[in-house]
Amino acid sequence: MTPDFQLTTPVAFIIFNRTDTTERVFAEIAKARPPKLLVVGDGPRANHSGAADKVAATRAIIKRVDWDCEVLTNFSEVNLGCKRRVSIGIDWVFEQVEQAIILEDDCLPDPTFFRFCQELLERYRHDQRIGMVSGDNFQLGHRRNDDSYYFSKYVHVWGWASWRDRWAGSYDVTMARWPRIRDEGWLGDMVGNRREAAYWQNIFERVHRGEIDSWAYQWLFANWVEGRMSILPAVNMISNVGFDENATHTIVVDSDLSNLARNQIGFPLTHPPGVFRNIQADQFSERMCFRIPLTKRVRNKLVGWLR
Numbered sequence: 130m131t132p133d134f135q136l137t138t139p140v141a142f143i144i145f146n147r148t149d150t151t152e153r154v155f156a157e158i159a160k161a162r163p164p165k166l167l168v169v170g171d172g173p174r175a176n177h178s179g180a181a182d183k184v185a186a187t188r189a190i191i192k193r194v195d196w197d198c199e200v201l202t203n204f205s206e207v208n209l210g211c212k213r214r215v216s217i218g219i220d221w222v223f224e225q226v227e228q229a230i231i232l233e234d235d236c237l238p239d240p241t242f243f244r245f246c247q248e249l250l251e252r253y254r255h256d257q258r259i260g261m262v263s264g265d266n267f268q269l270g271h272r273r274n275d276d277s278y279y280f281s282k283y284v285h286v287w288g289w290a291s292w293r294d295r296w297a298g299s300y301d302v303t304m305a306r307w308p309r310i311r312d313e314g315w316l317g318d319m320v321g322n323r324r325e326a327a328y329w330q331n332i333f334e335r336v337h338r339g340e341i342d343s344w345a346y347q348w349l350f351a352n353w354v355e356g357r358m359s360i361l362p363a364v365n366m367i368s369n370v371g372f373d374e375n376a377t378h379t380i381v382v383d384s385d386l387s388n389l390a391r392n393q394i395g396f397p398l399t400h401p402p403g404v405f406r407n408i409q410a411d412q413f414s415e416r417m418c419f420r421i422p423l424t425k426r427v428r429n430k431l432v433g434w435l436r
Contacts, residue, residue, distance in 0.1 A: 138250060249360055260357035295357070
């Protein structure tokens with residue numbers, strides 16, 4: 130964090146029951162000293178021994194705020210699950226503020242992440258081609274120039290930021306527009322190729338049927354329907370430290386994306402020459418994140434059989 134930088138953007142912090150990761154992320158938020166902290170928390174799972182104590186201990190971490198900061202909380206006393214708790218929580222966040230930097234309890238940011246988000250939230254505030262700013266880069270060191278960031282069709286939400294009008298104007302946790310897009314064959318046009326469209330058709334169909342307890346696929350879908358791009362940094366600034374058996378979704382401990390190194394981004398930022406998608410980077414992301422190699426598919430199936 131540069132000494133002349135002052136964070137003025139509100140930070141939203143989504144927590145649940147993991148004191149270890151929550152403490153680490155909170156420590157980075159505390160260094161950034163946001164003027165407003167909005168905390169979203171789910172309630173304990175029913176019939177889980179010690180669940181209420183874990184939730185209470187995690188919420189108590191927020192009481193350590195010792196800088197000039199308005200703290201707002203949105204805590205559920207019952208367990209809503211990832212899909213409902215996070216989607217309702219972000220709805221609430223954007224009812225309170227016009228823009229926000231959003232972190233979950235296992236997404237550990239580099240200190241420069243906050244300034245990166247704040248500067249680009251300001252720069253692209255009125256550019257409806259942009260849906261969000263992310264701190265994630267899954268290019269594993271590959272880059273084509275010295276720009277500080279690039280534009281992507283993908284939505285990576287391990288540390289991100291957006292505006293009220295992007296979220297409230299398009300996010301729909303039920304994906305009500307999906308059946309028409311599916312039935313009229315629009316997905317290939319949205320995605321750009323038929324093979325990848327087949328992958329996302331399966332995901333979106335399962336989300337729409339309620340088989341996947343997620344809020345994030347709906348955010349990706351909303352941005353694709355609106356024809357928006359994301360801003361992704363040229364280096365990775367977020368490390369997901371939550372890959373273990375206690376996680377809700379990130380349980381594959383040896384994932385290629387677990388515990389990625391955090392990197393600083395330099396200032397002043399170097400901006401791309403125009404607002405257009407980096408297709409080379411997106412193709413790499415598709416191979417890295419959304420195309421499972423045969424060896425991993427076999428391994429995952431074997432693990433499923435052995436459990």
